[in-house]
Amino acid sequence: MPHPTAVRNVLYIMCDQLRRDYLSCYGHRHLHTPNIDRLAAAGVRFSRAYTQGTICGPSRMSAYTGRYVSSHQVAWNGVPLPLDELTLGDYLRPAGIRTALVGKTHATPNQEALQQLAIDPLMAEKLNEVGFEAVARHDGIFPDDPLFADKRESAPYTRYLRDHGFAGDNPWHSWANAAAGENGEILSGWHMRNADLPTRLPEQHSETVYTTERALDFIQAQGEQPWCLHLSYIKPHWPYIAPAPYHALYNASQVQAPIAVQPGNDHPVYAAFRQHQESQNFSREEVRQKVIPTYMGLIKQIDDQLGRLFDVLQSNGRWDDTLIVFTSDHGDFLGDHGLGEKEFLLEPAVGVPLIVRDPRAAADVSRGTVDERLVETIDALPTFLDALGLPSAEHRLEGRSLIPLLHGTASAWRSYAIAEYDYAFQAPARERLGQPIDRCRMTMVRSERWKYLAYDGFRAQLFDLLNDPQELHDLGADPAYADVRETHLGYLFEWLRGLKRRTTISHAEIERRGQWFRYGEPREDSVVKIGVW
C-alpha cells in the first residue's frame, strides 16, 4: 500500500514511570521490547527527550496543554489545572476529531474555580477530564482509604473486576496489586518485598490488558471516523507487582548495576532526597534485585500488548493514516544515585523515551533513524496539530512541532530543554532544608553538552553530559566552570522571559487591532483620534 499523504488519526501512547533506558531500542541488554522497537524502526527514535516535570500531574498537564509547568501551574500531583488552560481535546474537537482517553491522566478537578464560576455540573464533569472524552479513565492507585472509596467504586476498572467475579472492598488492590500467600492471605503489592510474586489476578484481566482492550474497542468502533486516542498505561508505575508469567521473566542477574553515589557529591537538596524512605530502600541491593525484574516484566507486558495493538492497526489500515507517538511521563531512579522514585532532575527520572511515527511519505527520509536533538513532552500537542493540518496557537503553545524533524525540513532547533520540580509538597525534604513553601523549586536547563540544575536558596549543580553521561561529578561549585554556569543561568532567564504570558489574545488578533487603531500615525478616518490636533 502506498504511503498516504494525510494523517487522519493520532495515537498518543504514554507509559507511567517508564525509564528511557528500559527498552531494547534504547539499549537495554536484557529486556527485549520488539514491538516498541518495531515502532522505532518505522519512525524516529528521539534519544534526548525530556519531560517537563518528573511526576505524573505536572508532566501530563504539560503534555496535554503544550506548556511548561510554570505556565500551566500544576506544580505537583493533585494541583488543579486553571480552567482557562486549553488542552488537546479543545484544539482537536472543533475540527471534528473525537479525542478520547483510555487510561490515566492524573487530572484533578478545579473545584474552587468551578464553584467560583458557577460552572454547569455537566460542563464541570467534562472539564475535570482536561479536554478528553473519558472512554475508560483508569488512573490506577486506589489505596484502602475511605477518602478514595467513592472514586474507587465508580472507576470503570473496579466495575470491570466486579463484573468478572473479583470481589472485595478494593479489588484493584486485593486482586490486581496483591499476591496470594501460602495460606491464601493477601500480600500487598505496596510492599516491595512481595514484588517477585504474581498478582492474584490472571494476566488477561490485568490493568495493562484491560487498558489495551478498551483502546482496541474504541479504535474498532470508530471505523473510518477520525480520532485522537490517548492510550495511557498506568504501568510500570508502582505498586511493583506483575501478573504471571511477567512476574518471573527476569531475574536478579539481569538487573543493571546502579549508578553509585559519588563521595563528595553532597549538594544539600540531593542529600535531603537521599534521606527519603524510597531512596533508602532502593539503595539496598536486596530491594533492587526484587523489584527491578518485576519492573522489567511490567514493561515486557506492555510491549506484548502493543504488539497486539500494532497488528490490528496494520491489518485495518490505521497504521497508514495514524500518527503514533510512544512516550512516558517520567522515569524512575530504581536506586540510581541513591534515589528511589523520580523526584529529582537527573537522567533516570527526567529522560523519557519518545518515538514518533508519521505514516506519510514525507517522513520516509527519517524512518528508522535516531534523532539526538533536544525534544520535550510539550512538543506532542504542536506535533499533532501540525500533522493534522490544524492551526497552531503560538500565543499559548510553548512546545514545537516535531514534524519538520521527521520530514528533514527543520532548520534551527532549540538549544536547551527545561524541566521543573517543586518540593514544597514534600514536607520531609522541605523541612530538612528549611525552605519556605514558595522557595522549593528546582529547574533543569539541559543544553547540548551540559545539565545545569538551579535551586531556590542553594547553589546550582552542573554536569558535563558529554564526558560524564552518568552525572557522577557535580561541577556546580568548581570555579573553572563559572562561565558555563553563567551561560546556563542566562538560558534560564531567557526561558523564563519567553514563557507565554498573553494567552487570551491571538497573534492574529493583535495584528488586526494594531492595524485598526494605528495609534500614532495620522489617520483622519480613525474614530479614536488620539493626539490629533
Added chain:
Amino acid sequence: MPHPTAVRNVLYIMCDQLRRDYLSCYGHRHLHTPNIDRLAAAGVRFSRAYTQGTICGPSRMSAYTGRYVSSHQVAWNGVPLPLDELTLGDYLRPAGIRTALVGKTHATPNQEALQQLAIDPLMAEKLNEVGFEAVARHDGIFPDDPLFADKRESAPYTRYLRDHGFAGDNPWHSWANAAAGENGEILSGWHMRNADLPTRLPEQHSETVYTTERALDFIQAQGEQPWCLHLSYIKPHWPYIAPAPYHALYNASQVQAPIAVQPGNDHPVYAAFRQHQESQNFSREEVRQKVIPTYMGLIKQIDDQLGRLFDVLQSNGRWDDTLIVFTSDHGDFLGDHGLGEKEFLLEPAVGVPLIVRDPRAAADVSRGTVDERLVETIDALPTFLDALGLPSAEHRLEGRSLIPLLHGTASAWRSYAIAEYDYAFQAPARERLGQPIDRCRMTMVRSERWKYLAYDGFRAQLFDLLNDPQELHDLGADPAYADVRETHLGYLFEWLRGLKRRTTISHAEIERRGQWFRYGEPREDSVVKIGVW
C-alpha cells in the same frame, strides 16, 4: 470623636491619566488641589508609587488582581482577563462586603473562555465586571463608530444625558466632549485645537460630577452596611476638553516647561515612540499651551468634587471607619521627553500619585508624612485585605500590604518596583523596529537609585534617578555602569522567578498535604505505601 479601632469600608479612588506631579501636594506650583492635599495631610503620601503598566487595562487589572501584568496577562487594553484570575470583589464579597464600581474599569469580556466553559449568561455578565458590582460603570470614550453603538447606547451615562435632554446620536461626544462653534457647529474634543473651549454640556452634568453623584448615592444608600467602593474617574484622560469654568481656570503662563529631548538619547525604541503622531504634536509648544491648562482644569474639577465627597464622609461618620486610597492608573507625557500619551516607562507615565488614609489610631504615627519607599499599584488589594482583617492569599497576590508602613511596623521592604509595557499592539512602533509580535516588551526595574529599562532585542536603558531625576542621561551603553546594569538584570531575573505560578492551591493546603502524605518517611499508617519494603 476618638479614632476607631477597625476599618469597615474601603474607598478606592482612581483617576485616569493623572500625573503624579499635577497635584499641589506633589509639588505643582500653579495647580492647587486642596482637597486631595487634605487627604494627604490626614494620611500618608507615597512619593515613589509606580503603576504596573502605563495604559489603562494592564494597570487596572494589576490593581484589581494584586498581580503583575505578566501574571494576569492583560498586556494591553482590550485583552481579556483569564477567568481564573480573582479580583477585589472575589476577595471581599465572601466577607459580606458589598464591592461596588462607580466609573471606569476598562475590563474586557473574555468571550472565548465564556463560550469555551459554557458559562451561564448571568454569571458571565458578573465576570465581565471583573468582580465589581457595577453600580454605575462609566468607561468613557464612546467614539462615533458603529462598533461602539450598542455599548454607547446601553451605558448609564448615555441614558443619564438623554434623560436630561441632551440628545443626538452620541451625546457623550456631542455634549460632554465637544464645544460649540461660533455658528453653533460641534467642535470635537478629539481635536486638541479645541481644548481651550468649554464643553457644550454644563458642568453639573459632566462626567466628573455624574461619577461623584453616583458615588454619593451609593455611600448614602449603604448607611451602616460595610462597603468597598471603587470610585474611578475617567478624567483627566483625553478628550482634553473641560466644562466651564474649568476650561479657563489656567493659562499658558502656568504651563511647566517640558522635559527636553536630549541630543544623543537615541535608543531605538524611544526614537520609534517619538515618531508617533501624539508625540509629534505634543512636541509643539502651541499644542502644550492649549492642552495643559485644560488638563489642569479637569484635575481641579476632580479636586472640587472630592472636596464635596470628603465633606459628606466627615459629616456622616464614614471618614472615621473608611480606608481611603487616592491614586491614578498612569500618567501622561504631555510633551515631556518629546512624547505624548503614556506608552513608555519614564516617570511622567509610570509614576502615580498614591495617598492612603487609614482612620485607625495605629496610623497616627504616620499621619501627614511622606513615604519614599517603593510602592506599587498591586499593593492596593493586599492593603484592603489587611485593613479589613481578611485573610491574604499569598499563593496569588504579588503586592504587599501598605498597612505596616502606615503603622510604622514594617521591617524590610521591597528594593525595586516593576512596570511593563508591550508595544506588540502598537503596529507603527513594532513595524518600525522590525520586532515580532512576541518580542515587543519593555520592563522597568526601578531600585532606590536607578531605573533600568529592559527591551526585547535592544540594549537596556539606565538612568541615575539620584543625580538625574528627569531621566535625561541614558547610561545604558556606558561601560562604566556595566555592574549596575548587571545588578538590575539580576533583579529582573529574581522578579520573573518570583512571579506566583501556583495559583490554584493555597500554601495552607500544600502544608496540609505535605503532612498528610509525608512521602519518604517511614509511616506504617500511610495508605499510599511508596517505597516501603
